[in-house]
Amino acid sequence: MLLLCLAPMPYGYFMLVRFVMLIACGVMAYQYYQRKKLTAVWVFIALAVLFQPIYKIALGRTLWNVVDVIVAALMIGLYLLERRQAQKVYITQNTKGPDEQKALEDENRIEFRMEGRLAPNELLYVASEEDKALTELFERRPELLEGWGQMIGFRVIYLPLLIKRLKDKKVLAYRAPYLHESELKDITIGNDYLLGFLDNPKDKDKVKHGFIRTEDIHRGDDGKDKATNRFYPVSSKSGEPLADQLHRIGKQISEEKIQQQQLLESKETSWDDYGYPVHQDADDSFNSQIKEENIDDLIEEIRERIGKLRQRGISQSILEQLIHPDDRLSKLVITKDYRLLLPDYNNMEIKMEPLVKAVYLLFLKHPEGILFKHLPEYRRELTEIYVKLRPGGMTDRALQSIEDVTNPLLNSINEKCARIRGAFVSQFDDHLARHYYIDGLRGEAKEIALPRDLVVWE
Numbered sequence: 001m002l003l004l005c006l007a008p009m010p011y012g013y014f015m016l017v018r019f020v021m022l023i024a025c026g027v028m029a030y031q032y033y034q035r036k037k038l039t040a041v042w043v044f045i046a047l048a049v050l051f052q053p054i055y056k057i058a059l060g061r062t063l064w065n066v067v068d069v070i071v072a073a074l075m076i077g078l079y080l081l082e083r084r085q086a087q088k089v090y091i092t093q094n095t096k097g098p099d100e101q102k103a104l105e106d107e108n109r110i111e112f113r114m115e116g117r118l119a120p121n122e123l124l125y126v127a128s129e130e131d132k133a134l135t136e137l138f139e140r141r142p143e144l145l146e147g148w149g150q151m152i153g154f155r156v157i158y159l160p161l162l163i164k165r166l167k168d169k170k171v172l173a174y175r176a177p178y179l180h181e182s183e184l185k186d187i188t189i190g191n192d193y194l195l196g197f198l199d200n201p202k203d204k205d206k207v208k209h210g211f212i213r214t215e216d217i218h219r220g221d222d223g224k225d226k227a228t229n230r231f232y233p234v235s236s237k238s239g240e241p242l243a244d245q246l247h248r249i250g251k252q253i254s255e256e257k258i259q260q261q262q263l264l265e266s267k268e269t270s271w272d273d274y275g276y277p278v279h280q281d282a283d284d285s286f287n288s289q290i291k292e293e294n295i296d297d298l299i300e301e302i303r304e305r306i307g308k309l310r311q312r313g314i315s316q317s318i319l320e321q322l323i324h325p326d327d328r329l330s331k332l333v334i335t336k337d338y339r340l341l342l343p344d345y346n347n348m349e350i351k352m353e354p355l356v357k358a359v360y361l362l363f364l365k366h367p368e369g370i371l372f373k374h375l376p377e378y379r380r381e382l383t384e385i386y387v388k389l390r391p392g393g394m395t396d397r398a399l400q401s402i403e404d405v406t407n408p409l410l411n412s413i414n415e416k417c418a419r420i421r422g423a424f425v426s427q428f429d430d431h432l433a434r435h436y437y438i439d440g441l442r443g444e445a446k447e448i449a450l451p452r453d454l455v456v457w458e
Contacts, residue, residue: 002072006065021051021071034237047071108231110206111220116197117227118214123154124194131209134236152250156211159193177345177428178328199226210234213253215260230256329435333456334361338389345428350436352423355401358386359416360448363438367452369445372413375406382406417446 001017025048032040050057050067059067118124125145127135138145142158149156173179194212195204199220210233220226232249236242330344338357340350352360362382363370370378383402387394404412417438424433440446 002068002075005068015053018051018053018056022048022053025051035239037239108206109215110203110229110231111199112194112214112227112229113197113199114217114225114227116194116229117217118157118212118229120214121154122213123149123156124212125156125158126194126207126210126212128209131236134209134234134242137236148246148250152253154213154253173346174427175429177342177348177432178330180346207231208233211249215256327432327435329432329450329454331454331456332364332436332450334364334458336458348427350423350427352420354389355386355398355405356416356419356423358382358389358402359405359413360420360438361385363446363448364455367447369440369447371445372408375408375413379403379406 001020005014005017025044029041029044029048032038032044125138138158145156145158195207198204198207210231213230213232214227215230216228217225218228230253232252234242234245234249238245240248328344330342330348333341333343335341338361340352340357340360342348342350359382362378362385365381379402382405383394383399386398386402390398401412404410405416406413421433421437421439424436427433435450436448438446438448
């Protein structure tokens with residue numbers, strides 16, 4: 001349109017050009033303002049004032065023709081430059097000195113409370129209202145984040161999508177079985193969820209839009225353990241293609257991990273359950289009770305069942321923060337036909353094989369607990385319970401199994417206790433299940449901790 005002004009056009013056409021240039025230059029000034037390119041902002045503001053049709057600036061036809069050609073050339077040049085930058089794949093090179101570079105690296109280190117830590121292989125995507133275009137892109141195509149995460153060895157967590165998957169896989173119900181379906185539907189989480197755990201709330205200004213990674217756990221000045229998280233900004237308005245931004249972030253994370261690993265190898269370090277270094281003192285290592293068994297020591301069949309329901313691929317740290325389970329215990333109802341029901345956990349039924357259930361009912365009848373070395377004394381009582389579960393009669397094989405399970409020199413009783421534990425843990429989390437299965441210390445009586453006022457025999 002500007003170049004056509006060189007031809008003998010009617011007056012109305014020149015007025016149209018003025019209106020179009022006023023709007024176009026205003027829009028471009030705003031776009032460059034968002035990208036923090038202030039020189040371009042002032043250039044296009046000046047052009048908008050020059051072309052505005054309200055108070056016309058008289059330059060004469062010859063000078064206006066020169067202006068039209070220059071501005072047209074500027075527009076074409078900017079278009080070609082922007083297009084070339086959009087197609088170009090590049091990695092920003094580091095041209096800063098060591099001190100300046102270290103200062104820039106420290107800028108993305110932010111201190112969080114311990115609740116704000118992630119597992120070592122997790123990246124949390126946080127979003128702000130300032131870049132809705134990028135958030136909408138990831139909502140439409142979450143595979144972009146997932147694929148990039150796999151390339152750099154991380155699992156990228158997009159919280160709204162995580163909640164949807166948690167509900168689909170019933171992981172929340174596993175962790176808190178007392179929640180009703182309507183309560184589970186009300187559980188929501190926003191993209192800025194982790195920012196609620198900033199050690200210094202003012203740091204929220206630093207975390208606008210990008211990814212968070214936990215690098216280290218350290219002891220703060222207040223004596224409490226803190227999480228050192230790294231923040232990596234990403235933007236759809238920076239002028240750098242998204243693919244290049246992700247590539248640069250992946251390279252930066254790799255370099256930081258190497259530096260951190262070298263630092264850890266240079267000193268003696270203890271590690272927590274999440275794979276992060278911790279500094280131990282006498283209070284850290286205190287434990288009033290060390291159990292002789294662990295969930296992971298169950299037989300392979302039970303471990304597989306637990307693994308499917310625990311959804312180990314999902315961020316355990318986020319899951320723990322999202323739903324803080326209490327010890328809301330359900331009644332245990334033993335029906336007339338010896339079914340095991342938990343009415344306060346959405347009427348859940350715990351299923352066991354007859355002999356395993358007989359062992360469980362035996363211990364349930366003895367709140368004082370049973371020493372394994374005294375098991376032979378309970379053989380007759382166990383047989384009577386088993387007959388009620390299998391009214392069809394006893395077989396030689398069943399009698400031998402009962403004899404084996406009450407023989408303290410054999411491992412049969414340990415296997416049955418493991419299967420009992422697995423029956424509960426396969427249905428809901430161990431923090432609640434431990435009240436229901438048989439447990440105890442080596443050399444002491446094994447018992448079921450559930451208060452007997454919660455046990456109902458029909």
